[in-house]
Amino acid sequence: xxxxxxxxxxxxxxxxxxxxPLTPYEKGNGNQTATYEEMLKFYxxxxxxYNTISIESFGTDDNGEPxxxxxxxxxxxxxxxxxxxxxxIHPGEPDGIDATMMLMRDLATxxxxxxxxxxxAVQSYNISGMLRRGKxxxxxxxxxxxxxxxxxxxxxxxxxxxxxxxxxxxxxxxxIFHHFKPIFFIDNHVxxxxxxxxxxxxxSTSKERLGNVLGTYFHEKMQAAILQKLEEQHILTTPYVNxxxxxxxxxxxxxxxxxxxxxxxxxxxxxxxxxxxxxxLKPYAERVRATYEYMWHALxxxxxxHRELQKKIQENAALYxxxxxxxxxxxxxxxxxxxxxxxxxxASNKTSEVTGKPRLFYDRSKPFTKNIRFYDEYTAVKxxxxxxxxxxPKSEHEVIEHLKRNQIAMTTIPRDTxxxxxxxxxxxxxxxxxxxxxxxxxxxxxxxxxxxxKKFQKGDFLISTAQPGIKYLLETLEPEAADSFFNWNFxxxxxxxxxxxxxxxxxDTAAALLKEDPAMKTALEVAKLADPGLAADPEAQLNWIYExxxxxxxxxxxxxxxxxx
Numbered sequence: 199x200x201x202x203x204x205x206x207x208x209x210x211x212x213x214x215x216x217x218x219p220l221t222p223y224e225k226g227n228g229n230q231t232a233t234y235e236e237m238l239k240f241y242x243x244x245x246x247x248y249n250t251i252s253i254e255s256f257g258t259d260d261n262g263e264p265x266x267x268x269x270x271x272x273x274x275x276x277x278x279x280x281x282x283x284x285x286x287i288h289p290g291e292p293d294g295i296d297a298t299m300m301l302m303r304d305l306a307t308x309x310x311x312x313x314x315x316x317x318x319a320v321q322s323y324n325i326s327g328m329l330r331r332g333k334x335x336x337x338x339x340x341x342x343x344x345x346x347x348x349x350x351x352x353x354x355x356x357x358x359x360x361x362x363x364x365x366x367x368x369x370x371x372x373x374i375f376h377h378f379k380p381i382f383f384i385d386n387h388v389x390x391x392x393x394x395x396x397x398x399x400x401x402s403t404s405k406e407r408l409g410n411v412l413g414t415y416f417h418e419k420m421q422a423a424i425l426q427k428l429e430e431q432h433i434l435t436t437p438y439v440n441x442x443x444x445x446x447x448x449x450x451x452x453x454x455x456x457x458x459x460x461x462x463x464x465x466x467x468x469x470x471x472x473x474x475x476x477x478x479l480k481p482y483a484e485r486v487r488a489t490y491e492y493m494w495h496a497l498x499x500x501x502x503x504h505r506e507l508q509k510k511i512q513e514n515a516a517l518y519x520x521x522x523x524x525x526x527x528x529x530x531x532x533x534x535x536x537x538x539x540x541x542x543x544x545a546s547n548k549t550s551e552v553t554g555k556p557r558l559f560y561d562r563s564k565p566f567t568k569n570i571r572f573y574d575e576y577t578a579v580k581x582x583x584x585x586x587x588x589x590x591p592k593s594e595h596e597v598i599e600h601l602k603r604n605q606i607a608m609t610t611i612p613r614d615t616x617x618x619x620x621x622x623x624x625x626x627x628x629x630x631x632x633x634x635x636x637x638x639x640x641x642x643x644x645x646x647x648x649x650x651x652k653k654f655q656k657g658d659f660l661i662s663t664a665q666p667g668i669k670y671l672l673e674t675l676e677p678e679a680a681d682s683f684f685n686w687n688f689x690x691x692x693x694x695x696x697x698x699x700x701x702x703x704x705x706d707t708a709a710a711l712l713k714e715d716p717a718m719k720t721a722l723e724v725a726k727l728a729d730p731g732l733a734a735d736p737e738a739q740l741n742w743i744y745e746x747x748x749x750x751x752x753x754x755x756x757x758x759x760x761x762x763x
Contacts, residue, residue, distance in 0.1 A: 218307045219243055223296035228483035231292040231342045234328050240299055241268050248306035257370025261326040261351040265370045270305045270317040278316045279504045282380035286322035287356050289346025290336045293476050294386020295322055297490040312501040318378045326351035341482035358635045360463035362686040376605050381507055382500050383471035385460040386489055388478050392446045393560035395541045396434040397480045398488040401453045401473035403461045406576045412514035416470040427495040433488050438475050445545035449571030451530050457673050457681040466670040468515050518668045520586040525578030526679040538572035582676050584663055585761035592657040597683055606667045608659045619652045622757035640685040643678045675759050695754045699744055708743045
C-alpha cells in the first residue's frame with residue numbers, strides 16, 4: 199500500500215514537471231520579460247489546460263485592446279472573497295507581469311494553494327504602454343533587456359487617473375474593481391530614487407485615510423506578518439524610500455497615496471492595498487522573485503485570515519455616517535516619527551565629470567545600518583461634516599457617469615421641489631502653472647457655506663451617503679478635498695462670468711443705484727479707503743457696484759453640488 203502511494207506521488211511529480219508550462223521569463227536568462235503576445239498565449243494556454251483558471255475582459259485600453267483579467271478560483275463559486283492584483287500600470291516596470299504569470303501557473307498546478315480565495319490579476323493594465331517596447335526609456339533601471347513605456351497610448355500616467363478617469367483604461371479598472379469587490383489589493387511597480395541594499399520596498403495604504411480600525415489592523419498585523427515572511431527568506435524590505443536627489447539617512451516621510459493613485463482609490467471603498475516597489479538597481483531576477491514572494495505571502499495571510507479581515511472592513515465602514523466629521527485634507531506630522539533600523543550606503547558629494555559641480559554619490563563599499571526617522575503619521579487639517587444627502591443637477595452628466603460607474607446609488611427627484619440645502623461658493627483657489635496629466639489642477643480651495651431654500655428640478659439626482667461608496671462621494675464632491683472633481687476641473691465653467699456691462703451705459707445705472715441705496719454708497723467709500731487700487735480705478739468701482747446689484751448673475755463661483763444636512 200505504501201509503495202502504491204509513493205508511486206502515485208512520484209507519478210504526480212513527473213506529470214507536473216512534464217506539463218507545467220514555463221513562462222517566457224523562465225525560459226530566458228533571468229533578464230527578459232514577456233512580450234504582450236507571449237503573455238496572452240501563456241494565459242490562454244493556462245486557461246485551456248486547467249479548469250481553475252479563467253479569463254474575462256473588461257473594457258479596453260485607449261488603443262482599443264481588451265483589458266484581460268486572469269482568475270484563479272479553485273471552488274468555482276462567485277461568493278468567495280477575492281484578492282485583486284494589478285500589473286503593468288507602468289509597463290517599464292514589468293516585474294509583476296512575469297511574477298504573476300508564474301504565480302497563477304503555480305496555483306493552477308497545485309504547487310501553491312489558497313482554497314478560500316479567488317485571485318484576480320489584471321494581466322497588463324497599460325497594454326499600449328506594454329506594446330511600446332524598447333530598451334532605453336528606463337535609463338536608471340537594471341534590467342530587463344527590453345520593456346514597455348510608462349505612458350499609455352494617449353501618454354497618460356495611469357497611476358494619476360483613478361479619480362478623473364480620463365482614459366478607457368481607468369474606466370475598465372473601475373469596472374474590474376467593483377466586479378470582484380476584493381478584500382485586498384496589490385499594485386506592482388519598480389521604484390526610483392536613492393540607492394540602498396533593499397530589494398523590496400512598499401507603500402502601505404495610508405492608515406489615516408484607510409480608517410482607524412482597518413488602518414491599525416492592516417499596518418500592525420497584516421502587513422507586518424507578510425513582510426516578516428519575506429525577511430525570513432532573506433528578502434530585505436523597507437517602506438518606500440520617499441526621497442529624491444538626496445540621501446535617505448536623515449529620515450523620510452511615508453508616501454501619502456491620495457485618491458488619484460491606485461491604492462488611494464481602493465481606500466475610498468474601504469479596501470487595504472499595497473504598492474509593491476522593487477528597487478530599480480537590483481538585478482531583474484531578484485526583483486521578480488521578491489514580487490512573487492510578496493504576492494504569495496499576502497495570499498497566504500488573506501487565505502487564513504479572510505474572515506477577520508472582512509470583519510475589520512465592516513467595522514471600519516461603520517465609522518463613516520451622516521453627522522460625523524470627515525477629514526478632507528492632511529498634513530505630515532513632523533513632530534512624530536518612529537525609528538527605522540535602516541540599511542543604507544554612505545552618501546557624499548564628488549565632482550561631476552559632466553558639469554564639474556558637486557554631485558550625489560553612494561559608496562557601496564561603505565554600507566551602514568542605523569536608526570533614522572520615519573515620519574509615518576499624517577494629521578487632518580480640514581474636516582467636513584458628512585451630510586445625509588448630496589444633490590447633483592441632472593445637467594452634470596459627466597459627474598453622474600463617473601458616480602454610476604463606481605456603483606453609487608442615486609434616485610431622481612420626481613418633481614420640481616424646493617429644499618433647504620447647503621450651498622458652497624468658491625471664494626479662493628490656486629491652480630498649477632503647467633498642465634498636469636491633462637489638467638490644470640486646482641488646490642488650496644476655500645469655500646463659503648450658506649443654508650438656503652433651493653429649487654431643484656425634476657430629474658436632478660438625490661444621493662444618500664448611507665452607502666458603501668460614502669468615502670468616494672466625500673473625496674470627489676467636497677471641493678476642498680485634494681482629488682475632488684472640482685480640483686480636477688470638472689466644474690470650471692462655474693468660475694467664469696457670462697454677462698457683462700458697457701461702462702458708458704452702466705454709469706447712469708450705477709449712479710442711480712448709489713442714490714437709491716445709501717448703505718451701498720457708504721460701503722463703496724469705505725472700500726476705496728481700504729484699497730487705493732480701487733480708489734484709483736473707475737472701471738473697478740463700476741464693477742464693485744455691478745457685483746452687488748440685482749443685475750449681477752450671481753452664479754459665478756457657485757458650486758453646483760448641494761448638501762442636505
